[in-house]
Amino acid sequence: MSDSPHTPAITAQPHRRRTVSRRRLRVCHECDLLVALPRLAPGQKADCPRCGHTLVRRHANPAERSLALALATLTALALSVAFPFIGFELSGIGNRIELTDSASILIGLHQPLVALCVLLTVIILPLVYLLSVSWLCAGMLLGRPLPRSRQIARTLRHVTPWMMADVFVIGTLVSLIKVVGMADIELGMSFWTFCAFALLLLMTTQSVDKDWLWFSLDRRAMAPPGAVPGRTASEQNLCGCATCGLVNALPAHGKARCRRCDEPLHPWHGINNQATLALLAASVIMYLPANLYPIMVTTSLGSSSPSTIIGGVLLFIQHGDWPIAFIIFTASILVPVCKILALLWLCYIVRHEQAALSPMSRIRLYRITEFVGRWSMVDVFVVAILVALIRNGNLMSIEPGPAALAFAAVVVLTMLAAMLFDQRAIWAGATHNNNENRKEPNHV
Ligand SMILES: [Zn+2]
Ligand SMILES: [Zn+2]
Incomplete structure (x- = not known):
């Protein structure tokens, strides 16, 4: 790990005897590794040395x-x-x-x-x-x-x-x-x-x-004594708060809450993807009416014509609007389907050690899935804008179809499924001293 002035060193190795302030300890939310933040100047960020997740990013003033x-x-x-x-x-x-x-x-x-x-x-x-x-x-x-x-x-x-x-x-x-x-x-x-x-x-x-x-809200809060960077939080009976980032010791009994922000903690108890799978099942069910029913009904010169999502894409292709057909096809059909399949596959492979992909590739797949999910909402917004804008009665008007609600539900359900997927499952089988997965901390 480099100690040059341009790359602040993250202490993540238990072998390095170095006194670290308990105030500097953080748990990476993606891989559960306990790390010690270096002193960061404005403009610098610190990435997790194991999975590359950005832990903090400092700004001037x-x-x-x-x-x-x-x-x-x-x-x-x-x-x-x-x-x-x-x-x-x-x-x-x-x-x-x-x-x-x-x-x-x-x-x-x-x-x-x-x-x-x-x-x-x-x-x-x-x-x-x-x-x-x-x-x-x-x-x-x-x-x-x-x-x-x-x-x-x-x-x-x-x-x-x-x-x-x-x-x-x-x-x-x-x-x-x-x-x-x-x-x-x-x-x-x-x-x-x-x-x-x-x-x-x-x-x-x-x-x-x-x-x-x-x-700034609470300068006194710090990690419990004895916390060792370079090992996972769960093996030390610790848990990082997803809301405020404080490292908390887990109680022997009962539900754990963060000492600083009082949000519920989510300790690692092994792989449990039931919530994600249930939400994915619900989104698959909602995906059927979202595609089978019309998303909007266009009335033009007295005659009404309903159009489904795929019908809208085909209409753009007929008119030669390839870029828009591509945007709608990607946002409304490709992204939801790929997102559901990617999450289902991740739920499967984290339970099967021999399955393909390294943990780093799996976490990249998850990050892409989480990033692109919200963009599917574009078709719902298109319906909302067209319905408001085109209201010329029998001459030309657009009304929303039943698929609009079903499609909005698909987007919300798949976003919730991705949020509830515990990324720590991806790293559960990986050894945390594996240098192959290490990434040098970045400097911006
Ligand atoms: Zn990490
Ligand atoms: Zn907290």
Whole structure:
């Protein structure tokens, strides 16, 4: 392990006699290895030496940086809600929608759950996240945490995976390409501010250093005495908190909770994939109506034509829109199917030692599966936008089909299945001193 000034050394070897502050000990959530963080300068990050998972990422002036980004993002969101989003004009009949119409019109068309899904992922959860980050960072800048800071900091981890403003931008672009040939489209000011909002939201989530945040909320918390870096937490009867990162000693009886944030701990008790398998089974069941029923019904000059997901892809191919056909096919058909198959396969191979793939390849497969899952929501957003935008009665209007809800359920269920898959199972059979899997800590 290099000790050059550009590569901060992570202490992960039990043989190296080195006194490490208990404050610096962390458990990697992906492979369960207990590691000691080096001193990190702003701009540096520390990766797990065993699986490469980024443990912490430090920033210069973290409170000022995150607060400034969160306030800028909130401003962009306020502007996005206040102004017209897109305008649509066909044969002299015009229609202008605001961002919130993509959800409110779905409620009027008896799709309240799809509307809730759109509203939560695009506006409400990002709003909760941004207000929480602002509240926490304001406390840091004032020198003492504001009331309820711990409860608020706990919610950040649960909210982050469900924010999908960037997916909504892609959904809007696909919707526009779908209608641009048949009508005049006008991009409102809110469209541009929403693109800025999606970008700023990504920058805000990247700027939040969870490890620093929790350390600022409670500077006294440290790992239990006797914790040895370089061995897994489970073999030392320890468990890392997934919410705040503190290393906790496990009690002999009863359910364990984190000493610092009070979230339930999830100690390693061997391979248990039942929750993931149950959610995958549910998503396979929901995948059938999602593809067999129409996702939207288009009325044009008095005649209605329902279209399924695959029907929509074929229509784009007929019109020669290959790039959009590719996006919809990838997001709506390829990604959900591959995600379900990849998770099923991972559940199988972690139980079979002789099965193919090294632990590093397995964890890469899992990371890809987790990363791409949310992008499937693009088709649900396309339906929400088209339904709100095209409401010209018998001349031309679009209504949501029953597959919209089923497909949203597939996306949510597969995301939950990936979240509940315990990555530690991938490393359970691997020896943690295997240098083949080691990766030098990175410096940015
Ligand atoms: Zn790791
Ligand atoms: Zn905790």
